[in-house]
Amino acid sequence: MLLKDYPPHPALRDLVQCYRIVHFSFEVADSLSFKAYPPKPELCLHFIVKGDLHVATPDQDKIPFPFHMALIGQQTSVMPRYTMGDFLNFQIVFHSSSLFRLTGIPAPDLANQIVNAELIFPGIKCFFEELLYADNYAGMLTIGDRFVRSLLSRRKMEMDPVEAAIKWMIKKDGLVSLDWLAKEACLCTRQFKRNFHERMGVNPKTYARLLHFIRAYNTRNANPGWDWLKVAVDADYYDYQHLVRDYRTFTGTTPTSFHLLEQESPECKLGLADAVYKERFKPVSFF
Template sequence: MIYQRIPPQPALQAFVKEYLLLHFVYDPAKPTLVKAFPPLPEHGLEFFPKGLVTSDNPLTGEVKKAPRNAVFGQQVSRINFVMPAEDYVMIRVIFHAGGLFRLLRIPLTEFTDKKIDAEAVINQEVRQVNDRLANTINYREMIAIVEHYLLGKIRRVKSDIHAADKIGAILLHNPTRFSLDWLADQACLSPRQLERKFVERMGIGPKLFGRIARFHKAFLWKEANPEADWLSVAVKFGYTDFHHLFKDFKEFAGVTPNTLLSESARSPEKVLRLT
């Protein structure tokens, strides 16, 4: 099994944060693998050259297959991914804050909490990229194929990083309880201007984006520090108390903090690494 985060080449670093490469072959006779997927503060592109996951929204009950190539926006609700019992390869291109908007020039509100067929949004080039990915077993070549495609797209992008993108980067790095007025001051914009531009370029407002980023950081830190109690986690990440943290977990993950830890321990990348 391969589960690897890969940095982009220098020419793409202004747009792309990293790639996530996942490859496994799973025995269909074994129990189905399900990945609990609460919101992450990220957006980008996904390629599925082999195998397709099925997404299950526990809130709405909607179940559907992922498109072969997808544009994904900012997730705000929990999804369960039912993993295929077959040869499965995924490459996720994770952009910096505002990077996907700069590439597509489409308001990111169109993609909030959605995965949309990339062929319908961009063009059929992405299908050709996916076909090339499916015809190689070399991981370096896979990343090279994706980067060649991205370089061709980014060379035609003329827009620069906006102040709202920089606020997104601030919230990703340190998602504490900044006021909208303070953030707007850092961007040299009015609060209304910042809110409008941020929503356009990130798909949601800065307050919600910061909450998702903090929830994600808090959970990752707790996973890495299992001996810490939840109150210590809450204090470390700027929650007023444990109940404040608990409320965010229930909103974004739909379960208690400890239940999410248990679900995460059964994630495919963790289960398969142990076998």
């Protein structure tokens, strides 16, 4: 069993945040294991190599994940997922602004959507078939690098000042002024907001709140003994009530209630969570 994030080749790190391998094995093959996935500052390409994945609809009905190769756009709310049996999911986690550079697809078209990856990435099925027959995890990582290189060779545009400003915003967990970012991108504030929305699928204010929220979420997971005020202060919230507001916005519930759900996740039940939590608590480097 494994849940681990791996860095891509150094030449690909401005496009890909990490490769994520999720390999769960449950003793009762037909039992569903629940995970309330919070929104994160990432776009994720999923390859379901083994097993079954279900997602919950807005009406809370469980439906099978619609595609073996799927791109999930920028989430702004919780997406409940259920795994079962011998489950293996290889993920390519893109930096949120990178996909626009690679494909030219406006990010709002993908936000909160599960999209058939074959409609976006020609030839992706060949890479999926390679993953099916990979001998080990290392082989999967090599295939991932090769796939991203193939995207790089067909990219629609080079990195521009807007994307560079966005990555600086992410590095600072959203704690930077919009006017400063616009100036760095050599745009007026209105133009920057328009370009930002096209690349990210949400406006800068919402994305800054999402970055702040996920920092608090990772802080709490890595330090379960901390009280919520300490979490809020460490994550640079003005006070605890501001943290609660963001949790309600992005999860629909309170911090305490959401982390009780987190304890029901498959990684917690399988004893994989602690190492992952500690790793994600570290600052992310883009270069």
